Amino acid sequence: MTNVIDESGLLAISTRLQRLSDQLRKDGLKIYESYGIQFEPKWFPVIYTLHKKPILSVVEIANEIGYTHPSTISLLKELEKKNLIKSKKDKDDERKRLLYLTREGETLVEKMQPIWDVMVKALEQLTNTSNNLMKAIDEVEYQLKLQGFYQRAELIKENKSK
Template structure:
């Protein structure tokens, strides 16, 4: 096991397969020892059917296997004469699977084997410091809450977000500010007059009017932008606008980092309420705004045809 000691926990799948292979090899020999005509992979289906007849769907749900997997095993057992299929008496559209006479004989014959195997497993557990059976149950429960894939995706995002730097706007980022916004707007909608005002003249339209722009750099390259536009409104101080992230940089937590940074910027500028406009077709963006604390409002006149949702954030509450 020196190889797995060296690779560590990242090789957990390979190590579990190795353990499974060892147990499966022994299981095949155990069936021979007791002269039971079963394959180890059939056991969950066989055991379920030894309790009661069932449909393939019902068996799959009971043992946690896929429908195609159970269907294949039932077909293999049927060829061996261990199971039979027949129409459900209460619903002719369903096929019920049950043990044949040969299968019932095996169910009786296997009892001694199951008793001995259970005792052998208990003997193994008594010789270990950790109860593998309980640990498997714990892993299954935890992975049901969040899969290994999802956890790796989160770790990837966390690691990559460490290479993201949020900086204040400067003229060198003017092209990126315009290009990144034009890219997403043109993908989903059309450029409007208010877009051109902000993107063609960010210094005069946003910065000189008391607003702010921030830029997300990934490994030094501008891949995300966001702005605060000063509002002439008695209720709102700034509009959060022109947030854009390059498609090639998505999945790196950049939207969340930009959102948090622009909210802090608004606080630094003395804001108490900020406002934004969006469209519900942009589901990831709407979800992000909700996570940042924004809540839906209505009634504000918008200069954008594409706007179908308006949101606000009270800064004193966060």
């Protein structure tokens, strides 16, 4: 059964992507809980990034995960309170904070790696459709880098007024 948002097509793409993201996060939380792990899916980008690149500045993390600086700071504060990450001052630039996983954070990653394997297999089943969602996301992100949604809309508006 469809609803108004489903019927609105591209106009509601952001809403539908948010809905999809919410469902994946909700189920991701259930998966972690089923393994006895207390882990919020929203923490994943920072934890995974610091697992792959062990010491990064706040700006570097924000760039890696594609979040704004304020959103990144908020997430980092939460992770520091949970003792999953720590920071230290950069020896070369005292204003700069360098972040890294704590021993507790590293242990958590070790426990989660087999779970990530299971998640990847389940996500492959979900996304390996005739239109392959990950390929489509890559293509759309590339198009946005070439020219943003706003810029495209402005050009269309300008061309309509001519």
